[in-house]
Amino acid sequence: MALDLFKEKGTPVERQSFTWKDMVRRPYSKMDDDAFTRTRVILMNGIEADALRMKHIFARRSLELRPHLALVRRAEHHQQTLVNWLTPPDQKVIETTLGFEQLAIEVTASVAIHEPDPYLAQTYRFGMLEDFDHLYRYSALYDRLEGQDPNNITQSYTDIIPGRPTSVEHRHPLDDLRRPYDAKTAAPLSKLHALTITASEFQTHDYYMTVGPTFTDPVARQLYAEIASIEEQHVTQYGSLIDPDESMLEQWMLHEAMEVYNYYSCLAYESNPRIKEVWQRFVDYELGHLHYVMELFKNLERRDPAEVLPRELPEPIAFKEHREFVRKVLSQEVDMRSDGTEYVDKSQLPPDHRTLMYQAQMNSEGSPSETAAAGYKWRPGTELAAKAERMGSVLEGRRLQ
Ligand SMILES: [Fe+2]
Ligand SMILES: [Fe+2]
Ligand SMILES: [Fe+2]
Numbered sequence: 001m002a003l004d005l006f007k008e009k010g011t012p013v014e015r016q017s018f019t020w021k022d023m024v025r026r027p028y029s030k031m032d033d034d035a036f037t038r039t040r041v042i043l044m045n046g047i048e049a050d051a052l053r054m055k056h057i058f059a060r061r062s063l064e065l066r067p068h069l070a071l072v073r074r075a076e077h078h079q080q081t082l083v084n085w086l087t088p089p090d091q092k093v094i095e096t097t098l099g100f101e102q103l104a105i106e107v108t109a110s111v112a113i114h115e116p117d118p119y120l121a122q123t124y125r126f127g128m129l130e131d132f133d134h135l136y137r138y139s140a141l142y143d144r145l146e147g148q149d150p151n152n153i154t155q156s157y158t159d160i161i162p163g164r165p166t167s168v169e170h171r172h173p174l175d176d177l178r179r180p181y182d183a184k185t186a187a188p189l190s191k192l193h194a195l196t197i198t199a200s201e202f203q204t205h206d207y208y209m210t211v212g213p214t215f216t217d218p219v220a221r222q223l224y225a226e227i228a229s230i231e232e233q234h235v236t237q238y239g240s241l242i243d244p245d246e247s248m249l250e251q252w253m254l255h256e257a258m259e260v261y262n263y264y265s266c267l268a269y270e271s272n273p274r275i276k277e278v279w280q281r282f283v284d285y286e287l288g289h290l291h292y293v294m295e296l297f298k299n300l301e302r303r304d305p306a307e308v309l310p311r312e313l314p315e316p317i318a319f320k321e322h323r324e325f326v327r328k329v330l331s332q333e334v335d336m337r338s339d340g341t342e343y344v345d346k347s348q349l350p351p352d353h354r355t356l357m358y359q360a361q362m363n364s365e366g367s368p369s370e371t372a373a374a375g376y377k378w379r380p381g382t383e384l385a386a387k388a389e390r391m392g393s394v395l396e397g398r399r400l401q
Pocket of ligand 2: 131
């Protein structure tokens with residue numbers, strides 16, 4: 001089912017219309033839908049938020065592009081609304097948070113596996129181990145606040161154990177920058193990957209910044225502040241993979257191709273037919289955006305989009321568990337650190353390294369992620385289940401006597 005980006009023209013921008021009713025649909029079910037439906041909604045909301053963000057920044061920079069950006073941006077906004085409003089009202093903020101981290105782990109794992117450039121793949125594995133630890137810290141918080149098992153939300157697709165500890169993820173800003181891909185030689189897939197993960201991390205950051213102060217529990221307030229800071233680091237890291245020498249139109253065109261690719265991936269894996277229909281419609285809308293920008297690229301830059309875009313879309317991003325891969329990376333790379341743009345073992349950082357100084361300062365009055373998880377060990381069904389289990393073995397023991 002490979003999709004030809006040049007042949008498939010999708011829905012023209014002028015025919016992309018909405019009504020309030022169409023935009024505000026019946027949400028998915030928190031419990032009955034697959035956990036990956038939740039992660040897809042979280043991802044596509046983030047991708048659309050980034051489509052808006054980029055178009056606003058470019059509009060500030062170009063009078064020529066401004067009307068074109070305004071036209072396409074309105075569609076992106078309404079797409080984002082429709083997608084984000086699929087979130088069910090009974091899904092608590094901490095539960096959405098678990099969805100964000102599960103998404104970060106599984107999608108970054110898929111990207112790391114398919115990334116052709118070894119340095120970029122290393123970067124995805126590096127970041128993945130950090131979001132993996134966030135899932136564990138937020139699971140501890142979920143137990144603390146709600147007394148609930150995180151697997152109600154993650155549906156046991158993803159392990160709930162420590163990764164690279166959040167308390168050591170705090171790096172000096174200069175140790176979060178990475179070497180960008182070279183736009184002239186990089187595989188188109190590498191560009192789509194970098195744009196996808198940057199968008200997704202940006203939304204994670206913005207979500208934590210919005211909801212963090214809504215908690216009463218002081219550990220929750222601190223934990224969101226701490227992890228939001230890492231998400232800012234992740235945006236710095238992944239954003240720096242993008243070649244700054246690409247023109248605005250080139251980046252815009254790639255962004256639209258990335259949006260097509262993401263909806264197309266959602267479509268390939270979606271199990272809920274009502275939501276599948278949304279992904280199909282938005283594949284067509286994004287193809288409409290892409291062709292709109294391809295025309296601009298030809299007319300304004302006098303360049304051929306085929307220089308930049310892949311002919312066919314790559315294999316879809318895999319919305320599935322990557323447990324074996326994640327465990328392997330965890331066992332081999334958890335002690336990796338970064339020094340400038342390069343990766344080193346933690347033993348190679350001198351004690352006065354700027355990142356260690358920065359970390360010592362940030363953690364000098366305590367570490368929320370350590371406090372939140374103190375004494376927490378995930379077990380099925382939380383502590384109540386453990387109690388019931390103990391009761392069970394007592395009864396079992398009696399029966400055997
Ligand atoms: Fe995270
Ligand atoms: Fe992250
Ligand atoms: Fe778009």
